[in-house]
Amino acid sequence: MPTQAIISRPAPPEGEAAPHYEQQYLDLMRHIWTQGHERVDRTGVGTRSILGATMRFSLADDAVPLLTTKRVFWKVATREMLWFLSGETNIRPLVEQGVHIWTDWPLDRYRRETGEAISMEAFEQRIVEDEAFALDWGDLGPVYGRQWVNWPRYEPAPEAGEGLYRLAERGHNQIAALIEAIRANPGSRRLLFTGWNVDQVDRMALPPCHMTYQFHVADGRLNGLLFQRSCDLGLGFPFNIYGLALLTRMLALQCDLEPGEIVWQGGDVHLYLNHTDLVEEQLSRTPAGAPKLRILRRPKTIFDHRIEDFAVEDYEPQRSIAAPIAV
Template sequence: MMRHPEQQYLDIIRHLIEKGDRRIDRTEVGTLSMFGAMMRFDLSDGTFPVFTTKRVYWKTAVKEMLWFLTGQTNIQSLLKENVRIWTDWPLDKYRKATGDAISQEDFEARVLADDDFAGEWGDLGPVYGKQWRRWVDAQGKEHDQIATLIETLKNNPTSRRMLFHAWNVGELDQMALPPCHMTYQFYTSENHSPVQSDGERGKRKVSMLCLQRSADTGLGVPFNICQQAALLHMVAQQVDMVPGELIWMGGDVHLYLNHRELADTLLSREPKALPKLKLVRRPDAIDGYRIEDFDVTGYDPHPPIEAPVAV
């Protein structure tokens, strides 16, 4: 019997609890930490690695990835999609700068209603999307790393230079949060799968490796894995290939001390079957996808687990 792919994630959590290095981190919450971890997920049969030991809100994760791909950096467009995961950072900045103890709900309402307010207080600085789509070099020239990746996959699919990253040293101090999932590298190979549909026959397989320098295993990692899998499915469709393997690598992999109850609950649960993903439409470009294009079937997770976000 094959081992459930989600066990890789549970193994990391178990290792952190048993052997993690206890340390005080940037947020002062404290973590149990380890250095270096890897997980591999085979997506070739349409598997969508949305973890099942707690409900993962995959639509929110995918919406964030779609936002990255458009190159946007303001939370206003995210809030319009009912995605609130980035609000904590500009809200904290606004409260400290103004002394106004505004609630998150009221802050978000102002960002949505007032474009000038959103422009001043809703922008996160040159975070992921800016670096992916509009990296500015020393001469002032913009580089669209995603467009270059797509072109290279189409025209030189065995290149060892098919990657993009967000760790722009000169702009880190302007970002609300330096990039955690910072480097994405792609690799194509012949498709030797014994079971291939007519639409897959003769197509190459594309795999993706993501290096995440800082990995919050309780809340962040399940979210990241699912959105990275969505990205691989989109890239594969755009370059007329089939998805291969998603390889996730973590640098500082940690469990926040106030997530211990969450971790214990996860370890007490048995993983269920992972869902399947089918893209129902092929847009003209990688930034043309909408959440409605993602048809996810068979997702029947354990109940959600609430836990605080460390800012």
């Protein structure tokens, strides 16, 4: 079946109303579901997939591209972003806040390696109550946060011999360096960070899907771009696009800039074959509304934000649509 990349719509003719920002997402969903290639994937579930897609969203006037054709739990996504920025890689802080989106991977490993048919609720209870258990079974490896704020850095080790290096006690904080670079050299084409540490990918519970972020300053505005190597359009994208908007807003605040627009680029963009009910229900709905994201406080650093610093207003989505996650 032929496929082609879906890109954001051009501006409408003068006098004609612009389509709702979410329509490009629904168009892409329909395109993949009807024309995507069926492929066997890592999970064994199977997908319909295309290679290459682009969408653009404005952040002007506090706009945030939360989907309206189903509820997106933005507080969960915000807690996840703050967890990334903390550099943490263990699910325990998330579970303590009632966030379950990362539990499937360590739970699957525990069941496979121990043979114990433990429920998610019992597993999470042990993660919270037993620190030693959490250290053994709750860690995801060097995933997103580790790479973002503590990328392994090497330093000369003269005591070991000339030309030899050792792992430094503290790694490279890509986020802090990015903020410094935006402020000092806004015209740079190197305003980016990545989670794709090729040397450590095989140690991660899940290699980074939203892997590389790049930023661009123009006319006093900060624009953000995300390249996502793999995108579960049904379940993952709603969190990913909100996360890009949130992070761009947080960076703009720290750099005394206004938020501009965000650009999302997907590599392998897919829908799982067991998401029929999700896709058909969502495509039957009409997007509406214009939610706003407010940041209520500017902390000393981007790493000092708390969940209470964020508020979403005018968000009246249609009801949630449940679908299984592929691990």
